[in-house]
């Protein structure tokens with residue numbers, strides 16, 4: 001069977017001090033359930049990655065992103081799907097992020113990120129966060 005190929009856009013939500021990131025936990029039954037993630041999801045037809053991440057941030061964590069910049073793009077093959085990711089840094093936003101779909105969400109210090117388990121696709125993202133912001 002052909003693997004599903006999906007384009008995903010996700011946001012790395014920074015606090016004003018630039019020393020913590022708001023992350024959420026994926027629902028138990030979802031793909032990579034129980035893992036922590038950067039809020040985001042599939043880029044829909046006719047949408048840019050930037051438009052998608054803004055929409056997903058509203059839907060999943062209830063914030064309106066104001067200052068966003070591209071951070072890292074990468075491809076990752078899971079056994080069941082091939083994903084192309086665009087991760088963005090979200091430096092300024094309106095609202096207070098929370099798990100709007102009922103999922104746990106937390107502000108985590110960059111120095112504490114290693115204590116949270118992310119899907120393996122996120123390894124290069126976490127490395128770059130520590131390198132540039134840590």
Ligand SMILES: Nc1nc2c([nH]c(=O)n2[C@@H]2O[C@H](COP(=O)(O)OP(=O)(O)OP(=O)(O)O)[C@@H](O)[C@H]2O)c(=O)[nH]1
Nearest residue numbers: 008010030031032037038039040041042083119121122
């Ligand atoms: N939002 C987000 N997704 C991630 C991250 N890392 C990672 O591997 N993913 C994967 O990217 C895919 C897209 O996430 P999504 O939020 O659209 O997933 P979903 O459960 O709604 O989609 P599905 O119904 O097709 O499983 C998922 O397979 C998820 O496991 C991340 O940091 N943020």
Ligand SMILES: [Mg+2]
Nearest residue numbers: 039040041042
């Ligand atoms: Mg999602």
